[in-house]
Amino acid sequence: MPTDQQIFDKICELLKPYNVKNKPILRTSGIMSDLEVDSTAVFDLIMELEDHYDISIPMEVISDVKTVGELVNAIQELLES
Amino acid sequence: MSGTGGTNVEAATGLSIFSKYEPLKQRVDVVKKIGIDPFEMAFDDIMGPTRGRIGNREIILAGTNNYLGLTYDPAAREAAKDAIDRHGTGTTGSRIANGTYAEHEKLERDLAAHLGKPSCIVFTTGYVTNLAAMAGLAGPNDVIFIDADAHACIIDGTRLAGTTTVRFRHNNPADLDKRLARQKIPEGGHALVVIEGLYSMFGDVAPIDEFVEVAHKHGAYLYVDEAHSYGVFGPTGAGIAEEQGVLDKIDFYSGTFSKSLASVGGFCASRHPEFELLRKVMRPYMFTASAAPSNICAAQAALEAIKSRPELRTNIMARAAQLHAGLAEMGFDLCAPASPVIAVRRPNEAQAAMEWNWLLNEGVYVNLAVPPGTPESSSLLRISVSAAHTEDDVSSILSRFKALKDNSAEIMNEMMRRIAASA
Numbered sequence: 001m002p003t004d005q006q007i008f009d010k011i012c013e014l015l016k017p018y019n020v021k022n023k024p025i026l027r028t029s030g031i032m033s034d035l036e037v038d039s040t041a042v043f044d045l046i047m048e049l050e051d052h053y054d055i056s057i058p059m060e061v062i063s064d065v066k067t068v069g070e071l072v073n074a075i076q077e078l079l080e081s
Numbered sequence: 082m083s084g085t086g087g088t089n090v091e092a093a094t095g096l097s098i099f100s101k102y103e104p105l106k107q108r109v110d111v112v113k114k115i116g117i118d119p120f121e122m123a124f125d126d127i128m129g130p131t132r133g134r135i136g137n138r139e140i141i142l143a144g145t146n147n148y149l150g151l152t153y154d155p156a157a158r159e160a161a162k163d164a165i166d167r168h169g170t171g172t173t174g175s176r177i178a179n180g181t182y183a184e185h186e187k188l189e190r191d192l193a194a195h196l197g198k199p200s201c202i203v204f205t206t207g208y209v210t211n212l213a214a215m216a217g218l219a220g221p222n223d224v225i226f227i228d229a230d231a232h233a234c235i236i237d238g239t240r241l242a243g244t245t246t247v248r249f250r251h252n253n254p255a256d257l258d259k260r261l262a263r264q265k266i267p268e269g270g271h272a273l274v275v276i277e278g279l280y281s282m283f284g285d286v287a288p289i290d291e292f293v294e295v296a297h298k299h300g301a302y303l304y305v306d307e308a309h310s311y312g313v314f315g316p317t318g319a320g321i322a323e324e325q326g327v328l329d330k331i332d333f334y335s336g337t338f339s340k341s342l343a344s345v346g347g348f349c350a351s352r353h354p355e356f357e358l359l360r361k362v363m364r365p366y367m368f369t370a371s372a373a374p375s376n377i378c379a380a381q382a383a384l385e386a387i388k389s390r391p392e393l394r395t396n397i398m399a400r401a402a403q404l405h406a407g408l409a410e411m412g413f414d415l416c417a418p419a420s421p422v423i424a425v426r427r428p429n430e431a432q433a434a435m436e437w438n439w440l441l442n443e444g445v446y447v448n449l450a451v452p453p454g455t456p457e458s459s460s461l462l463r464i465s466v467s468a469a470h471t472e473d474d475v476s477s478i479l480s481r482f483k484a485l486k487d488n489s490a491e492i493m494n495e496m497m498r499r500i501a502a503s504a
Contacts, residue, residue: 039453043229043248056264059239059246 001079002053007072014048015068027069035068053079111431114500116438119449129153130469133446140441143464143478144448146281148313148421149386149393150469151343157382161344164378172371176360180371188381192348195388196319196334200357201350204365205372207308207337208234210347213363214335215275215304216241222270226257226301228287230280230456235306238275241365251456252280254291261299272301278310278321282455282463284422286310290325297330304333311387312341313397313421318387338372341387344380346372397421397468400475404466407479411486416461424450425462425482433460435496436485445481 002010012025018037019025031037037045046057049071055078065071091097112118126134130150133140151157164184174180185203193201204210215238219225225239229251239246247264250256257274266272274296276287289305296303307320315323318341322328332353338346349356360366386393398421405419416424427433430451437449440462448463455461464478485492 038458040456040458047229047248047250050260050263054263056247056260059248060243 004072004076007075008068010052011045011049011068011071011075014045014052018045025068027067027072029068030066031068031071033066049075055079108430111500112434114502115431115435115496116499117441119434119437122441130467131471131474135441138444140444140446141474141477142446143466143470144446145467146309146340146465147343147467147469148309148397148465149341149343149383150467151341151383151386151393153469154343154383154386156386157343157379160378160382161375164374168374170375171373174371175367175369176371177367182371182374182377184374184377184381185371188377188384189348191381191384193350195317195384196350197329198334198350198352199354201348202356202360202366203372203377204347204349205369206345207335207339207347208237209365209369210335210337210349211235211238211306212241213365214333214349214359215239215273216243216365217359217363218242218302218304218333219244219273220270222267224264224266224270224272226260226264226272226274228252228276228280230277230282231275232277232281232306232308233454235275235277252285252287254288254295257292258295258298261295261301272296272299273304274301275304275306278305278307278314279420279422280417280456281309281422282450282459282461283416283424284420285417286314286321286420288325289322289331290327293327293330302332303330304335305331306335308335308337308347309340309422311336312383313394316391318391318394338376338380338383341383342380343383344372344376346376346380393468396470397466400468400470400472401466403472403475404464404478407475408482411479411483413482413486416459421466423464423466424459425464427460427462430460431496431500432493433462435492436462439485439488439492440481443481443484445478 015025018041019035021036023035029035031042046062050057053075057078061074065074124133124135130147130153131142133142168182172180189201189203204213211234219242221244224245225242226247226249227235227239229248247260249260261272276292279286293303305322310320312318314321319328322331333349333351335349338344401421402419405423409415414426416426427436433449440447450461450463452458
């Protein structure tokens with residue numbers, strides 16, 4: 001089971017190509033509002049995370065996620081379930 | 082951004098109910114500095130399936146999804162006029178009240194027969210069709226799987242269904258296979274896979290035959306939206322599923338009247354007779370006015386043309402091939418092989434908006450398509466070809482694109498000048 005920090009690091013790594021303005025990625029960073037990742041790219045990022053962790057992250061889960069930290073928590077909960 | 086309502090909250094925070102749209106407003110402002118807003122433009126007149134008018138300027142229409150050009154077909158026009166004379170201008174009621182006429186039922190029977198399905202239901206628009214059918218089919222224990230490039234009405238269908246939804250990589254049956262295997266389906270639930278035949282932004286064709294195999298291997302139902310391909314593909318015009326020889330295996334087949342069927346409305350057919358029961362379940366079917374008789378009768382006439390005039394499909398494919406080859410030869414970045422939808426990828430939204438304006442000024446109307454409504458966050462000049470386009474029409478469109486390319490530096494300078502002038 002990956003640690004909270006490992007999940008955060010993985011998200012940061014996968015976010016890089018979408019973070020075109022190279023803004024610092026914090027747990028409090030809004031994925032769309034601060035990092036300016038558009039909704040299509042967010043779903044592409046999610047598919048990469050699904051494949052990496054071999055989990056299913058339904059779209060309704062994603063609609064509740066606004067920040068990087070919330071995404072870390074969502075993945076952790078899905079891995080534990 | 083502030084409104085004029087002057088609520089207490091607005092006074093205290095400086096924010097109005099519109100403030101959340103500030104980023105959108107900034108994008109719209111840039112587009113308006115460049116020229117006409119492509120999403121709010123109006124024609125002064127439409128004279129035929131391939132011609133419009135703005136002021137004194139005649140425009141070649143190359144972005145109307147009027148694939149078979151039947152909106153001006155004499156039989157369709159006559160049928161619509163006759164329906165108004167016999168039944169008036171509107172039904173004033175939903176399908177479950179007074180809004181079902183003999184013509185609605187005849188069209189349902191004839192569409193069902195064309196698709197070889199025992200059931201077909203007609204809706205008021207194509208958008209409503211997917212919204213209603215998907216939300217009616219998927220219950221709380223079911224899981225919907227949608228293609229990554231799904232149209233907004235499919236995404237909204239999943240929202241209205243309110244059930245678990247998983248996205249798979251675009252046009253990738255192997256990726257769907259993996260996700261179907263990964264996802265646990267709750268007890269008593271089923272998987273519903275939703276794809277499109279021809280994707281409306283890039284114009285790429287789905288391997289429906291491979292999706293049939295994967296979906297049915299996992300016991301999933303397959304729902305195919307052929308909004309952009311019904312009437313255009315297949316020996317009898319029954320779409321890409323027919324062309325790929327799997328029409329009989331499609332569980333649910335949806336389409337629209339507002340493209341090849343030359344009208345306004347939509348339909349969903351099924352190989353499961355129990356689909357009829359959904360007439361008493363689907364809220365967007367039950368609680369909206371039914372399609373006007375004139376729309377239904379125009380679609381009926383267009384359906385007869387689809388079945389009896391294969392030359393329409395020959396024409397549109399020939400024009401699509403001509404346009405695609407010409408643009409490719411000029412070195413434009415095209416998003417898919419030749420089909421009636423040809424998308425030209427541009428470097429960014431501002432440049433695409435400027436080029437869209439330039440083309441319109443030169444007498445060609447195409448669609449501007451920008452993120453988030455496009456795959457891969459692309460900015461596109463999207464062209465839809467019609468069977469009513471002549472070889473000369475396509476040559477004219479190509480000549481404008483050639484001039485666009487030849488004058489690109491000048492066009493970009495003009496764009497920068499306009500943005501700077503209004504800053």
